[in-house]
Amino acid sequence: MSGAIVLPPAAAPTASWAAIRDGMAARLSTIGTLTVKARTPISSTQEDDIAVVEFAPQAIQPYGLSLLITVDVRVILQTYRATVEDSERALDVYLWPKGAQSVVAAVMGDQTLGGVVSATEWLSSGTPYGTPEGNALGRQSEVVFRCAVDAT
Numbered sequence: 377m378s379g380a381i382v383l384p385p386a387a388a389p390t391a392s393w394a395a396i397r398d399g400m401a402a403r404l405s406t407i408g409t410l411t412v413k414a415r416t417p418i419s420s421t422q423e424d425d426i427a428v429v430e431f432a433p434q435a436i437q438p439y440g441l442s443l444l445i446t447v448d449v450r451v452i453l454q455t456y457r458a459t460v461e462d463s464e465r466a467l468d469v470y471l472w473p474k475g476a477q478s479v480v481a482a483v484m485g486d487q488t489l490g491g492v493v494s495a496t497e498w499l500s501s502g503t504p505y506g507t508p509e510g511n512a513l514g515r516q517s518e519v520v521f522r523c524a525v526d527a528t
Contacts, residue, residue: 400429400483401429403483403489404427404451407470407476407482412429425466427479431449431450432520435448444526444527445527448499448522450519450520453517454515454516456511456513456514459513464505471517472501479501480498480501483519501520
């Protein structure tokens with residue numbers, strides 16, 4: 377486990393998965409070109425760019441010897457364009473750590489997710505591009521974050 381999360385001296389707020397998901401969705405909604413969905417569409421031909429907030433594998437873990445836990449969250453991103461290349465280019469701007477459409481920049485703009493968690497750390501962007509089910513021209517990837525939460 378990395379020691380990169382730096383917590384403030386005050387106690388962290390108590391959170392739930394629903395509160396973390398909603399806080400992350402609120403940060404993502406600051407990106408005007410992105411539609412935040414409750415779940416990944418099974419198949420889609422829509423033209424909206426989609427973000428879905430989910431648990432990452434091994435999502436909830438203790439943090440050191442304290443009363444904190446970490447919650448790993450992944451944001452699945454899907455883009456749909458006229459060509460595969462255009463879909464990949466559209467996805468690139470969401471995955472990049474800077475810019476008006478950057479998922480990382482949007483989330484890190486309020487690392488407490490509106491006061492829900494004590495800290496958020498960006499872990500990774502850009503798993504190999506996949507193809508969303510039902511749309512051969514679309515592309516899918518993800519951004520992963522780790523949130524620190526008071527477990528008391």
